Amino acid sequence: MSSLHSPKQNHLLAALPTAEFDSLAAHLELVSLSLGAMLYEPDEQLQHAYFPTTAIMSLHYVLASGASAEAAGVGNEGMVGISLFMGGNTTPSSAVAGIAGHAYRLERHKLLQEFNRGGSLQRLLLRYTQALMTQMGQTAACNRHHSIEQQLCRWLMAALDRVPSHELVVTQELIANMLGVRREGITEAAGKLQRGGLIRYRRGHIAVLDRVGLESRACECYAVIKKEWS
Structure with a gap:
């Protein structure tokens, strides 16, 4: 991990107790994301969860006509890849870097292993999922009205x-x-x-x-x- 970057720049990772954070830290990989970089595409099996630090990801839906819109943005407050712990390995949306920067990625098996322990990571990710759903609903209303x-x-x-x-x-x-x-x-x-x-x-x-x-x-x-x- 670079001295210029820290997983604790991500608020979810920073909120973990020391023991749980240390269990994840060795498995976190720093990645650089250029503007427009694609983390995953619709119906593609997810291999990693991403915890942005300075990048902002756009959860994007593209219609058959080619029209598209953002359902939610994900920055240092959250993570990309909630499908991994919500019962599915794919998602109908794509995840694209709307603002270039960095994120830490975690292999899906390690994420599930830690999530299934039922500790602070599980509670934080479920609470985050609720907030993300609120963002998606509010964004839909905003785009319409x-x-x-x-x-x-x-x-x-x-x-x-x-x-x-x-x-x-x-x-x-x-x-x-x-x-x-x-x-x-x-x-x-x-x-x-x-x-x-x-x-x-x-x-x-x-x-x-x-x-x-x-x-x-x-x-x-x-x-x-x-x-x-x-």
């Missing part, structure tokens, strides 16, 4: 909560794909936020200049989802 600008503000705020910087390396096209809207809609919404002095956008980079102002433009979904992580 709130404006693109509100959705963009929600997404940006959620991303900021998971990274140490006020600047995000992400394209408008990728955000549009994750929100399931046209790129033109994101361009228009980002333009309004930039003219309002809330963000600064240049190709592939979004810097948040006024976090308080950005949060005031987000819908209530941001606060509902954030409460679940607390």
